[in-house]
Amino acid sequence: MAAHTTDYISTFIEVAEDCPAEAAQEPPSATPTIAALHYQLIxxxxxxxxxxxxxxxxxARRKGMDPGDQRAREEFFSRGQACLRSSPLGKRYGWGIVSDDQGRVALVPRESDEYARLAADPGIAHTRAMRSRRG
Structure with missing residues (x-):
């Protein structure tokens, strides 16, 4: 069974064109939403x-499963999954997501100097978070 991946290598996912947040915001964490979990983990x-x-x-956390269950992870990635371009962090909350040369990710607030530097960096790949509404 072929494994799918959502990993990007040396890539900057810029905020969506229709992101309403002028500055990065921490998602509400009262309930474990996808946005709150993505934010917390990164x-x-x-x-x-x-x-x-x-x-x-x-x-795994939302399903009450063990995140370390390797068999469940292999089963999960046996089908294609939505990548972090679809995360609410870039669509709604104003966070860019940068991946290093090993695919590990970090958050970058859209109003920061680091965001501007990464957005202008020709040495990395660029993509955008998915729009919330059709163009």
Missing amino acids: AEHPFSRTSDDVIFETY
Whole structure:
């Protein structure tokens, strides 16, 4: 069974064109929403998890599963999964997501100098978070 991946290598996912947040906002964490879990997993330990790690751990936590269950992870990635371009962080909350040369991710607030630097960097790949509405 072929494994799918959501990982990007040396890529900057810029905020969606229709993102309403002028500045990055921490998603409300009262309930474990996808946005709150993505934020928590990436912000707590920048460049320690890949996109696949974040996507699977979010899924496992929401389903009450063990995020370390390798068989469940293999089963999960036996089908294609939405990548971090579809995360509410870039669509709604104003966070760019940068991946390093090993696919590990970190958050970058859209109003920051680091965001402007990454957005202008020709040495990395660029893509955007998915729009919330059709263009």
